[in-house]
Amino acid sequence: MSSNKTRKQLMAVVMALIWALVLDIGTALAKEAERSGKDVVDAVCGNCHNSGKDGAPKIGNKQAWSQRTANGLGALTQHALKGIRKMPAHGGNPDVSDFEIQRAITHMVNLSGGNWTEPTNKKAKTADRSGKDIVNMQCIKCHKTGVNGAPKLGDRDAWIPRAVNGMDALVRSAINGHGGMPARGGMANLTDTEMREAVIYMFDQSIKGPH
Known part of the structure; x- marks a missing residue:
């Protein structure tokens, strides 16, 4: 027993x-x-950003968000991770992952006049993509036909004047956004190096003249 x-x-x-x-x-x-940007905003970020509580940029306020998006997703993510002004780190919820914060920021930006691409894979390769890859993936959407005044790829006369102040100035313009072009071409996860490669590729292809 x-x-x-x-x-x-x-x-x-x-x-x-x-x-x-x-x-x-x-x-x-x-x-x-990982939760979607919408899920995180609905559960966490919306508590302040829906109403603009404590000075948080209100979702839908294009002017408030445009001032913050010029530096790209990386800078906004760091602010959200560390906290800024009255916003606590991780939006006050430590269970929200870094990747989910990136998605949430992108979702709020897009609800406020932006056109960013929401990150889809936190394990995606970190190696810089080529200028040609980025142009074919994103830039061509506007630069192929000249949407919103974008200089058309292959239009030598349109590109030459834009480089009058040097390539660095042209790249900065693409990073920060200019005219009808959103910051980083609307693809927030593009690095500065990738932006430079894309601009140089389009410029090189265009100064050769029409295809």
Whole structure:
């Protein structure tokens, strides 16, 4: 009897350990399932950004957000991670991951007149993409036909005057946004190096004259 009782007790301990392991795995998997920008805004960011509480830029206020988007997603993410003015770090919710914050910022920017691409894979390669890749992926949407006054790819006469102040000035203009072009061409996760490569590629292709 004593032996049976001991076995039952051991079995109970084993089952408890198994259930604890299952719960830990479930929690880990749940954390891996990153929420969308909308989900995070609805659950966390909207508490202040829906109304503009404590000076937070109100969702939908194009002017307030345009002043903040010029430096790109990286700078805005750092502000949100560390906290700025009356906004606490991580928006006051430490369970929100860095990646989810990037998505939430992008969602709010897009609701406020922006046209950013929401990050889709936190494990995406960090290597810089080529200028040609970026142009074909994003820039061509406007520069192929001259949407909103964008200089058309291949139009030598349109590109030459834009480089009169040097390539650095032209790249800065693309990074910060200019005229009808949003900051970083509306693709917030482009690095400064990638922006430079894209601008140089378009310029080089265009000064050769019409294709």
